[in-house]
Amino acid sequence: TNDQLSKWDQDHFFHPSTALGAHSRGEAQGMIIKTAEGCHITDRDGNRMLDAFAGLYCVNIGYGRQEVAEAIAEQARELAYYHSYVGNGTEASITLAKMVAERAPEGLNRVFFGQGGSDANETNIKLVWYYNNILGRPQKKKIISRWRGYHGSGLMSGSLTGLSLFHKKFDLPLDTVRHTTAPYYYQREDASQSEAEFSAQCAADLEALIEKEGADTIAAFIAEPVIGTGGIVPPPEGYWEAIQKVLKKHDILLIADEVITGFGRLGTMFGSPKYDMDPDIITIAKGLTSAYAPLSGSIVHDRVFEVLARGTDENGPLGHGWTYSAHPIGAAAGVANLKLLDSLGLVQNAGEVGPYLTEQMRKAFEGHDHVGDIRGVGMMTALELVSDRDTRAGFDPEKKLVPQIAAAMAKRGVIARAMPQADIVGYSPPLCLTREEADTIVGVSVEAVAEVLG
Numbered sequence: 481t482n483d484q485l486s487k488w489d490q491d492h493f494f495h496p497s498t499a500l501g502a503h504s505r506g507e508a509q510g511m512i513i514k515t516a517e518g519c520h521i522t523d524r525d526g527n528r529m530l531d532a533f534a535g536l537y538c539v540n541i542g543y544g545r546q547e548v549a550e551a552i553a554e555q556a557r558e559l560a561y562y563h564s565y566v567g568n569g570t571e572a573s574i575t576l577a578k579m580v581a582e583r584a585p586e587g588l589n590r591v592f593f594g595q596g597g598s599d600a601n602e603t604n605i606k607l608v609w610y611y612n613n614i615l616g617r618p619q620k621k622k623i624i625s626r627w628r629g630y631h632g633s634g635l636m637s638g639s640l641t642g643l644s645l646f647h648k649k650f651d652l653p654l655d656t657v658r659h660t661t662a663p664y665y666y667q668r669e670d671a672s673q674s675e676a677e678f679s680a681q682c683a684a685d686l687e688a689l690i691e692k693e694g695a696d697t698i699a700a701f702i703a704e705p706v707i708g709t710g711g712i713v714p715p716p717e718g719y720w721e722a723i724q725k726v727l728k729k730h731d732i733l734l735i736a737d738e739v740i741t742g743f744g745r746l747g748t749m750f751g752s753p754k755y756d757m758d759p760d761i762i763t764i765a766k767g768l769t770s771a772y773a774p775l776s777g778s779i780v781h782d783r784v785f786e787v788l789a790r791g792t793d794e795n796g797p798l799g800h801g802w803t804y805s806a807h808p809i810g811a812a813a814g815v816a817n818l819k820l821l822d823s824l825g826l827v828q829n830a831g832e833v834g835p836y837l838t839e840q841m842r843k844a845f846e847g848h849d850h851v852g853d854i855r856g857v858g859m860m861t862a863l864e865l866v867s868d869r870d871t872r873a874g875f876d877p878e879k880k881l882v883p884q885i886a887a888a889m890a891k892r893g894v895i896a897r898a899m900p901q902a903d904i905v906g907y908s909p910p911l912c913l914t915r916e917e918a919d920t921i922v923g924v925s926v927e928a929v930a931e932v933l934g
């Protein structure tokens with residue numbers, strides 16, 4: 481029964497990103513989801529909800545795709561597991577590596593598979609350190625990320641994450657990590673700045689940090705093409721051009737964390753080409769399998785791989801890997817998922833219905849006293865609320881207004897996400913969203929904001 485499950489849950493299930501005390505006292509019970517199809521999830525009581533967040537920005541192809549379920553079942557029957565150490569592989573893992581390389585930007589041809597986005601970023605930093613050691617510059621170690629960036633919650637990946645919640649009481653960030661200005665144009669300090677001026681300032685801030693630390697101590701810059709968890713923040717005009725100029729000048733590698741933006745979310749297969757980014761490594765996860773099974777990857781550029789390969793010629797095999805690297809079931813899910821992404825035209829749909837959602841949201845909230853900004857790119861939209869539109873000031877965090885709005889939406893059958901450390905409602909639906917479903921999301925958002933803010 482639900483009561484039984486709730487009790488077991490409260491007594492035994494240690495949840496991620498959860499108020500543990502409240503949960504174990506039964507004050508923060510989440511949903512118990514039973515089935516899902518398309519853009520909808522259904523709980524044990526039969527409540528069907530439109531999931532406007534695709535789980536955690538990950539179910540790109542939508543729920544319930546039998547082709548992927550079959551591929552997983554077949555793989556489990558034929559070969560549930562074999563490892564990928566010392567050059568071993570499976571049909572699924574080898575095929576998926578090729579499919580990823582074919583879809584990745586030019587020059588990014590080698591895929592190291594992991595389990596989730598956090599461990600992929602741990603891998604990336606180890607690869608960058610190894611690379612610099614092979615090049616004979618061991619002092620080039622520090623990694624720069626951005627405030628409001630999200631890169632996971634491991635020791636290194638959590639350090640790279642630029643949200644204080646992920647550092648507080650964990651003794652993070654590690655001492656090799658530095659953070660720089662977020663490209664958060666809406667909340668810029670100087671309201672008179674144009675987007676291009678603000679981008680130039682972000683690049684100048686980055687360069688000042690590099691010069692302060694010493695360029696010969698900085699190994700890499702890691703960033704999402706479009707910030708996700710930190711508030712769904714597309715880069716302002718000219719941002720990536722200005723940033724990459726600084727990185728090239730100081731011989732600093734670029735890691736594009738495309739855990740959210742990879743595999744269609746921005747209406748393009750990857751986010752990097754959309755912004756003319758030329759990354760040395762791309763992090764992938766989520767949309768790689770649409771979360772039908774856990775799998776992540778680090779796609780490494782030929783120019784980096786060449787140095788790593790030279791390193792192993794000189795030093796023996798790379799001392800890095802996971803038992804579940806390239807897990808056959810994840811790989812089989814990935815192959816079936818990428819085929820569906822193509823055959824259903826979902827990348828194109830994301831590029832059409834996503835902007836429609838953002839546009840309809842803008843129309844619906846036009847002139848609203850407490851809606852400061854509505855922004856989006858592809859199938860990602862943010863609704864930023866402010867107490868005062870002139871000052872762009874937020875609300876008292878104690879009031880927990882955005883969680884209240886998300887709850888008011890859930891009551892009406894739509895799941896959106898209260899973004900951490902901000903007054904932002906985030907939307908990142910499956911890429912198969914229809915215009916009618918987008919209209920439902922907008923209508924429910926309007927009703928929920930009216931209920932909470934009047």
Ligand code: PLP
Pocket residue numbers: 536595596597598599601630631632633704708709737738739740765766
């Ligand atoms: N990088 C980005 C951009 C993410 O959005 C996330 C998760 O949301 C991660 C890394 C971490 O991935 P995971 O939660 O699979 O470890």
